[in-house]
Amino acid sequence: MTLLQPRTEPRHVGTRDAEVLIREARRLRRRRWTVGLVVAAVVGAGLGWALAAASHGPSTPATRVHRHLLISHDFRPGLPEGPYANLTVAGPLAVAPSGALYVADVNRERVLVRLPDGRFRVVAGDGKKGVAGDGGPAIDAEFLDIVDMAVGPDGSLYVVDGDRVRVISPNGTISTVAGIPGMPTLPPCCDRPITLPPPIANGTPARSVSIGQLNSAAIALSEQGVLYISTGQQLLRLDAGALDVITTRAIGPPYDGAPLNSLGQIAVDAQGNVIVSGGNGWAIWQVAPNGVATEVGSPNARRSGGNTSVLERAPDGAVYGESGATFLKVQGNRAIPGYSFPQTGRSYFWLTFFAFGPDGAVYADEIPGFSAFDKYQQLRVVRDDRSSVLWQQTSADVVRVAS
Secondary structure, three states: OOOOOOOOOOEEEOHHHHHHHHHHHHHHOHHHOOHHHHHHHHHOOHHHHHHHHHHOOOOOOOOOOOOOOOOOOOOOOOOOOOOEEOOOOEEEEEEOOOOOEEEEEOOOOEEEEEOOOOOEEEEEOOOOEOOOOOOOEHHHOOEOOEEEEEEOOOOOEEEEEOOEEEEEOOOOEEEEEEEOOOOOOOOOOOOOOEEEOOOOOOOEEHHHOOOOOOOOOEEEEOOOOOEEEEOOOOEEEEEOOEEEEEOOEEEOOOOOOOOOOOOOOEEEOOOOOEEEEOOOOOOEEEEOOOOEEEEOEOOOOOOOOOOOOOEEEOOOOOEEEEEOOEEEEEEOOEEEEEEEOOOEOOEEOOEEEEEEOOOOOEEEEEOOOOOOEOOOOEEEEEEOOEEEEEEEOOHHHHHHHHO
């Protein structure tokens, strides 16, 4: 694997470039579901309908995902559970090998598990915003900003929390495996140049440096449990407590020879390719183990409007990317239309996070509030070609968010 030669000094950018980077970082972080996003979504109007109408044709029936595994739909325990809790704003999702569905309540900065009766219990987070808790029970820990989650083969839950990646072991203990506590924010645009953090050098101790260069970190795990990190500007791999920097070099027009930047979500397929969204524009890229990045071609893989595709590996080892309510299967350097979440009545379903269960079920949460969408957020599942609602936000939940 080719390694990036790091710079030794911070990179200075002009005001115009900085504005683009800041807009990109904010766009990539729209999935945090903060108060402003939820309230704005609730009062949104005709723009949402126009966007949905342009992006979606007639409702497409869900098509079945190829399944490697068949397991019981019954709940099986995952991480140790704490008290019951209400889910108010659903963010990142993750599914354990046992089938347990984890949901981040980004309003309360904690992780919940859904029970068979539809209720939720806490598996991580005490509901207070902070950075404490490493070395102790995850249920008593504080989280600063949960933006992504992934589950390892052994059932460990990895959480991007601000500028670090924390892991909750199967016994419920939480620790940091990469990054440092904190969440530096980019300053507002102004007339003076803005200094971005320097690139991370290859071999840097994983717990000595921020992993949120653009405040938009994302993670993915290979089938073997190797952790990959996108900092927004670099792709990293955790190796024995150090960070390997993966050089990304695009081939083919229009970015031939250029390194990928402004990275979004990531996933690792069964062949060890890192699938990346957002690099050098609104696109999907396949990064081979040697660092060569090939743009994934499809009418829907390169999109406009500011959406960066969410990417997840399915039980068949392939990576799927979202395009609103539609899923695209990344196969070679092509994105093949897969299936869509069925629409309900006049409402469209535009997901923000999704995750595959070990039996091929697909879980997703959605954007609420625009006139073309449901007024309140939903958590839904597609299983055996049928879609059902697992949870729906209420007006009381929105009040809790606003408070």
